[in-house]
Amino acid sequence: MLLTVSTTHRPARDLGYLLHKHPDRVQRFSQPFGTATVLYPEATDERCTAALVLEVDPLQLARRRGRTPDFSLGQYVNDRSYAASSLLGVSLADVFSTARSGRCDSRQELADGPIPLEIEVPVLPCRAGPEQARRVFEPLGWEVVAEPLALDERFPEWGDSRYVSLRLAGEVRLADALNQLHVLLPVLDESKHYWQGSDEVDKLLRSGGSWLTAHPEREWITRRYLARSASLARIALARIALARLAELGDDDDEALEPPEAEDATQPEPARVPLNRRRHEAVLGVLRELGASRVIDLGCGSGAFVRALLDDPAYSEVAGVDVSASSLDVAARRLRLDTLGDRQRERVRLFQGALTYRDERFAGYDAAVLMEVVEHVDPSRLSALVDVVFAHARPASVLVTTPNAEYNVRYELLRGRRHPDHRFEWTRAEFSTWCREVAATQGYDVELRGIGDEDVELGAPTQLGVFRRG
Known part of the structure; x- marks a missing residue:
């Protein structure tokens, strides 16, 4: 050769x-x-x-x-x-x-x-x-x-x-x-x-780096690379989807909103983007809980980490993502290289996969999974539950995810809200998952909505607030 x-x-x-x-x-x-x-x-x-x-x-x-x-x-x-x-x-x-x-x-x-x-x-x-x-x-x-x-x-x-x-x-x-x-x-x-062992996924993602997550043929490449093991291919695709989410950012809902009228005689109040309302809602819950040490699991480009860092009530803020390139973007967004010593000591960014146990995830008052779970292959959700709820085990866990029933209100939407979503839950499906997790992991859970409530369909975003019993 x-x-x-x-x-x-x-x-x-x-x-x-x-x-x-x-x-x-x-x-x-x-x-x-x-x-x-x-x-x-x-x-x-x-x-x-x-x-x-x-x-x-x-x-x-x-x-x-x-x-x-x-x-x-x-x-x-x-x-x-x-x-x-x-x-x-x-x-x-x-x-x-x-x-x-x-x-x-x-x-x-x-x-x-x-x-x-x-x-x-x-x-x-x-x-x-x-x-x-x-x-x-x-x-x-x-x-x-x-x-x-x-x-x-x-x-x-x-x-x-x-x-x-x-x-x-x-x-x-x-x-x-x-x-x-x-x-x-x-x-x-x-x-x-x-023979392909379990470490083959890590080898692929190390060699693939950021170019594989952005490649239009990423799914075909992954399945062919791991052709002898369908289960390994599913794991790899789930991790690539999380990395892809981080690179694309979490503002994709805004593209689905209809444009504002230009010639309205009585203009409506400016809409608050759903992504900002998610941030505000989660920050409000964290204040209710009195959390001071918070970890953002699947932090992407660091927008929510930035919001946490801007509030002195949070003494320690961590951001975790599977994508090294997204963490680089987050570091630039946070201006880590120019932060003062006291501010720099409050924040920590590191790479990690949410379906593999990691000691660095533990020890926080609250963990946030904002628009993350729907990017995980359903077969790997049990691993995520084990990592976050059973192993890291923070006092509180906040999970947001789209409400699939609300999708019909988006005129421009065809299919799911994001090309990398593995699924989107109805309110009943999200409720069932939350209550099963709470019952098996020793947490209580409260379900809320984020965004304008529709009488028939509910809010566009679902929020699960887990408190350790």
């Missing part, structure tokens, strides 16, 4: 610093299934090319399959030795592990920014065809050339094979390019050579 990475950035030999592989050396790395070699076919100040060559030993690969006997020739005679696949993706991740992290002490400024890159994979299995290769790479900023390879050039009537010759060109950060290849090579191949 062969993959090349080229740049025309001046001086181009800096590619060696970024990859942590010296252009004047040929380096070999032992892999569980063969040998990976890194060499530089060209290395001048004008253009530099690094090549990753993977030689697969079919005997080693067959032995790794375990003790299950397989007497077919297919375990020895296949395309694994020639076509880029998960084997190449694993080797790339291992050989260029430091480059994938984006760390380069001697050229950190260069590592942090995009540079002109050209990537070639001469033989890539692409079962969905050349168009699918373009659909996954073009949204990432690449110019894509994916040419199908003939099944046999001597017999053109046989048509094309399932392989393509892939060429990518664009100005992309090298670490991002390597992580994209690590994920997308096996995705296009749809044939992983290794």
